[in-house]
Amino acid sequence: MTPAAFKAMVEITATGCWAWKGARDADGYGSVYMDGRRHGAHRVAYLLFVGPIAEGGVIHHTCRNRACACPWHLEATSHFENVMRGISPPACNARKARCQHEHPFDDGNTYRRGRRRSCRACNAEAARRYRAKTATRSKAGLQDHAQQVAP
Numbered sequence: 001m002t003p004a005a006f007k008a009m010v011e012i013t014a015t016g017c018w019a020w021k022g023a024r025d026a027d028g029y030g031s032v033y034m035d036g037r038r039h040g041a042h043r044v045a046y047l048l049f050v051g052p053i054a055e056g057g058v059i060h061h062t063c064r065n066r067a068c069a070c071p072w073h074l075e076a077t078s079h080f081e082n083v084m085r086g087i088s089p090p091a092c093n094a095r096k097a098r099c100q101h102e103h104p105f106d107d108g109n110t111y112r113r114g115r116r117r118s119c120r121a122c123n124a125e126a127a128r129r130y131r132a133k134t135a136t137r138s139k140a141g142l143q144d145h146a147q148q149v150a151p
Helices: 003-007 042-049 081-082 089-095 122-149
Strands: 010-012 018-020 031-034 036-040 058-061 073-077 110-113 116-119
Touching: 018 058, 031 042, 036 042, 042 058, 042 073, 058 081, 073 081, 081 089, 110 122, 116 122
Parallel strands: none
Antiparallel strands: 010 018, 031 036, 058 073, 110 116
């Protein structure tokens, strides 16, 4: 595909995006056949107008418009970087520097379990509340038992 043929398949919008006029996939990305295979229009645009994409690299839409194929709105990144720039709940949570009680997520105050993290201070407070609750229940249970056994 030539750059001229590619440009014939886009419509430039007021925001500067090159809206893909051809087929789109189920997620809204432009789709184009080239060399007998289906490719994302944004990847083809990057290859035609910017250059090669690194092995394992993905293309990030800086304009956040999936149908955009404007090479100036596209940036080659790693998959991790692309996800972290997103607005999904995992990406939003990963960017947080503090827990819901404003304790910092730093090396000294963070438990890490695989990809999950939790606040040591909040866990300690929850454990303290649990111990206090179970201690109260066990004392009440002992008193009930003593009353049942007493003559």
